[in-house]
Amino acid sequence: MAIKKGKQQKEKxxxxxxxxxxxxxxxxxxxxxxxxxxxxxVVIYDYLCNPELLTWANxxxxxxxxxxxxxxxxxxxxxxNQLMVAKTGEGKxxxxxKGGDPFVFGRGGEEAAELKAAGVRFEIVPGISSVFAxxxxxxxxxxxxxxxxxxxxxxxxxxxxKDASAIDYKKIAAADGTKIVVMGIENxxxxxxxLIKHGTKSNxxxxxxxxxxxxxxxxxxxxxxAIAALAEKNQFRAPAVLVIGEVVNLRAELSWFENRPLSGxxxxxxxxxxxxxxxxxxxxxxGAEIIEIPxxxxxxxxxxxxxxxMVMDCHRYNWLIFSSPIGxxxxxxxxxxxxxxxxxxxxxxxAAVGPGTADKLKEYHLSVDLxxxxxxxxxxxAAFEKMDESIENLTMLWVRPEKASPVLAERLGAAGVIxxxxxxxxxxxxxxxxxxSLERFKxxxxxxxxxxxxxxxxxxxxxxxxxxxxxxIVSIGPSTSQTLKAAGLDVDIEAREHxxxxxxxxxxxxxxx
Numbered sequence: 481m482a483i484k485k486g487k488q489q490k491e492k493x494x495x496x497x498x499x500x501x502x503x504x505x506x507x508x509x510x511x512x513x514x515x516x517x518x519x520x521x522v523v524i525y526d527y528l529c530n531p532e533l534l535t536w537a538n539x540x541x542x543x544x545x546x547x548x549x550x551x552x553x554x555x556x557x558x559x560x561n562q563l564m565v566a567k568t569g570e571g572k573x574x575x576x577x578k579g580g581d582p583f584v585f586g587r588g589g590e591e592a593a594e595l596k597a598a599g600v601r602f603e604i605v606p607g608i609s610s611v612f613a614x615x616x617x618x619x620x621x622x623x624x625x626x627x628x629x630x631x632x633x634x635x636x637x638x639x640x641x642k643d644a645s646a647i648d649y650k651k652i653a654a655a656d657g658t659k660i661v662v663m664g665i666e667n668x669x670x671x672x673x674x675l676i677k678h679g680t681k682s683n684x685x686x687x688x689x690x691x692x693x694x695x696x697x698x699x700x701x702x703x704x705x706a707i708a709a710l711a712e713k714n715q716f717r718a719p720a721v722l723v724i725g726e727v728v729n730l731r732a733e734l735s736w737f738e739n740r741p742l743s744g745x746x747x748x749x750x751x752x753x754x755x756x757x758x759x760x761x762x763x764x765x766x767g768a769e770i771i772e773i774p775x776x777x778x779x780x781x782x783x784x785x786x787x788x789x790m791v792m793d794c795h796r797y798n799w800l801i802f803s804s805p806i807g808x809x810x811x812x813x814x815x816x817x818x819x820x821x822x823x824x825x826x827x828x829x830x831a832a833v834g835p836g837t838a839d840k841l842k843e844y845h846l847s848v849d850l851x852x853x854x855x856x857x858x859x860x861x862a863a864f865e866k867m868d869e870s871i872e873n874l875t876m877l878w879v880r881p882e883k884a885s886p887v888l889a890e891r892l893g894a895a896g897v898i899x900x901x902x903x904x905x906x907x908x909x910x911x912x913x914x915x916x917s918l919e920r921f922k923x924x925x926x927x928x929x930x931x932x933x934x935x936x937x938x939x940x941x942x943x944x945x946x947x948x949x950x951x952x953i954v955s956i957g958p959s960t961s962q963t964l965k966a967a968g969l970d971v972d973i974e975a976r977e978h979x980x981x982x983x984x985x986x987x988x989x990x991x992x993x
Contacts, residue, residue, distance in 0.1 A: 493571035496564055498588050499531040500607015505617075505693035507763075508608045509533060516605060520575035522567045524560070527717060528579025530694070531916060532760065532772060542567075545916075561594040579719075585635050585662050596890040611660055614721035618699045619735035620728055622658045624632030628725050630657030636664020636671050636722075653678035653776050657723035665720045669708040673723070676705060685728035685840070695746065695769025697738060701728060731834060740767030745991050748921065748929040750775045750936040752960030759930065762984045771926060774918050778806055781882055781903040788814050790877055790902040795826025796902075799876040801888075803833040804933075805840035805858070807879040808965040810904040812844055828877075833860050833862040834957060836979035847906040855957040855978035861891035872896030881935075882906035909939045918932055921945065928987060932956045932980075934963040941967055952990050 497516040502508035517523060517536045521679045525534065525797055527547030535542055546560050568574045582604060586853070595602040610866025615622050622631050624910050630654045634647055652659065655677050664671050668688075684710050690698045702710045704724060711720075737743075738839035746769045760770045781787055791814045794800060802808050815825070830848050832838040834855030838848045850867075852859035864871055875898045878888065882903050892899050926947045931937050937960060953971050955961040957978035973990045975982035 482826075494568040494573065495566040495601040495603065496574040496576060496583045497603050497605055498578065498591055499605040500609075501525070501533060501577045501579050502608045502691045503613035504528070504530050504691060505608040505613075506530050506532045507761075507764075508613060508693060510605060510607065512605050513518055513607060516575045517577070519573055521572040522574045523577060524567075525577040526579055529577045530730075533577065533769070535757070535772070540723075544645070551581040554827070557590065560823045561591055564591060565594060565598040568595065568602075568811060570580065578607070578765060580611075581607040581609040583828065584611060585725055593904050607636060608721070610692050611662060611719050614689040615687070615723050615727075616698060617693045617737040618687055618689045618723075619731045619733075619737070620687055620723055621725070621730060621734070622660065622727060623708045624730065625725055627659035629654065629943055632657065632659045634659075634661060636661045636667050649674040653680045658727050661722040663718070663726070664722055665711070665718045667714060668711055668722070672704050672708050674729075681726070682706060684724055685726060687728045687731060688720055688722045690716055691719060695743070695764060695767060699735075699738065701731065701732070708765065733747050737767070740765075741988055743767035745769065745928060746771065746924065746926045747987065748773055748926045750931055750940050751930065755949070759932070759983065762980065764986060766984070766988065768987075771917050771921055771924075773921065773940065775909070776935050777908050778905045778932075779908055781906055787902050787904055788818070788901055791815050792818050794828065794877060795824060796875065797826075797828045797877045798874040799826045799831060800825075801833075801860070801876055802829045802837050802841065803860075803880045803884065803888075805837050807881065807904045808837060808840040808844070809903075811879050812846075831860060831864070833857065834978040835982070836956075839979055856890035856959050858891075861888050864892060865895060865896075870896075873898060876900070877902055879904050883935075887892065896946065907935045909942055910937070918943065918945070928949060928952045928954060930954045930956075930983060930987065931960050931964065932983065934959055936960075937963045937967065952993075954983065954990060 488703055488711065499513045499516050501513065514536055516537065520537060522542045522544065523534065523537050524544045524546050537543060542936070545632070564574060566574055578586050578588055580586060583606070588604065592604060612622065632652055634652060661671060668852070682703065684704040684878055686702055686704050686707040688700045688707055688711055700707065700714060700716065702711050707722070742763060745767070747763055747772055749763070749772045760772055764770055791811055802811070819894060828852070830841060830846055831850040832841060832848045835853065838851055841848055844974050850863055852863040871892070875895055876892065879898050879902045882905070889899055889901060922945070927950070929951055931954070933956070951968060954966060955964055955971045955974045957975060961974050964971050973986045975986040977985070
């Protein structure tokens with residue numbers, strides 16, 4: 481039941497941000513939109529919102545999926561309105577994520593009115609609508625100086641409770657320039673017939689764009705009188721945007737998004753919830769459709785105080801050894817809480833187990849003195865043993881996860897090193913599937929899966945998912961490959977450089993086969 485409107489109530493604590501989540505590409509949300517997600521106590525999101533946006537929410541935020549009820553009808557929308565009012569009225573920061581722009585063929589206006597009537601604060605954060613994004617990503621300018629300078633936009637799906645249609649096909653057909661139809665896939669045949677009936681030329685070029693701006697984007701082009709039949713033949717389903725007009729002919733020259741190296745490839749990224757972004761972003765830029773499966777999460781070590789004491793004494797060591805980018809980050813998070821001056825790290829030399837860890841150290845403006853050719857503890861131990869000067873009686877601090885192979889410690893100990901092992905974090909197998917990625921993988925499958933660590937392999941195996949026969953497995957390095965092979969899985973390609981750059985190159989290579 482909708483909240484009763486009447487005398488304006490006194491504003492209650494809390495605030496609700498009605499945020500346009502954009503058309504699908506997470507890079508197209510506004511900076512303000514991201515800030516609202518990051519600051520929210522509650523995030524209420526729709527079906528058309530890219531679930532990757534939810535990874536920006538803080539770990540304690542309540543995430544509520546309103547997609548199914550949002551598509552069903554008025555009573556369900558009333559339930560969403562009440563939910564928004566109730567959560568905001570509790571004094572919470574609520575972010576209501578809506579696909580595209582909340583005021584462009586959405587129900588953001590209705591939701592804002594309910595908040596206003598209930599006396600709770602709200603803010604509207606505009607988003608990029610698929611009305612403009614879909615044609616742009618298909619290489620179709622909706623206006624063009626040499627062909628047209630007007631634009632008509634209408635919805636192909638109206639409120640079924642209305643007594644009569646508000647769409648005047650006679651006026652729309654008579655309008656010059658480009659015509660764009662949103663939410664029209666279910667009524668596509670009737671829409672095309674009505675436009676032709678009222679004067680639009682049957683051979684007018686059309687483009688139908690599905691899942692625009694995502695790695696799953698598909699575009700069909702045909703004349704107005706044939707586009708509906710082509711859509712049915714190709715089983716095109718919502719969400720899709722229809723563009724009608726001569727500007728569609730420019731796609732042959734201006735198409736860009738669907739021509740990238742990984743276009744049409746669905747890739748699984750197995751990462752922790754907090755570190756998936758960089759790899760996913762790189763692959764998405766190359767055209768891939770990404771499904772992030774969070775198989776592990778990192779948490780504080782069991783004895784964080786003991787680790788902090790070692791960080792505090794880091795200037796007393798001859799060597800600092802880092803075995804992962806996360807360890808580097810955890811080390812410096814504590815270091816800069818203890819010290820304000822980077823020089824407090826002292827004169828210790830620095831070793832990194834691989835290029836990914838070395839790259840992370842570079843972010844803190846630190847050079848690496850020792851890095852093995854292979855990204856393994858054994859290779860790092862061998863590199864220490866082969867140094868010109870003796871390492872006997874040298875003091876070293878090894879920054880590592882709670883569970884790590886003992887090989888490095890054993891070999892350094894045998895060489896006479898005085899080694900302290902600083903437990904920077906622990907890796908926990910399993911993470912909340914807030915994006916619904918597991919069900920999506922089961923339903924849609926994938927072409928390629930990437931693994932960035934042994935723990936990501938172990939976490940993925942615990943999910944007991946059935947792997948498609950054609951699925952290609954890409955490993956970041958020897959240790960990860962060893963874990964995969966021990967589990968009976970074939971590694972189709974291993975990155976030559978054991979970092980994100982190397983992994984992306986390996987994905988591009990295997991995708992060509």
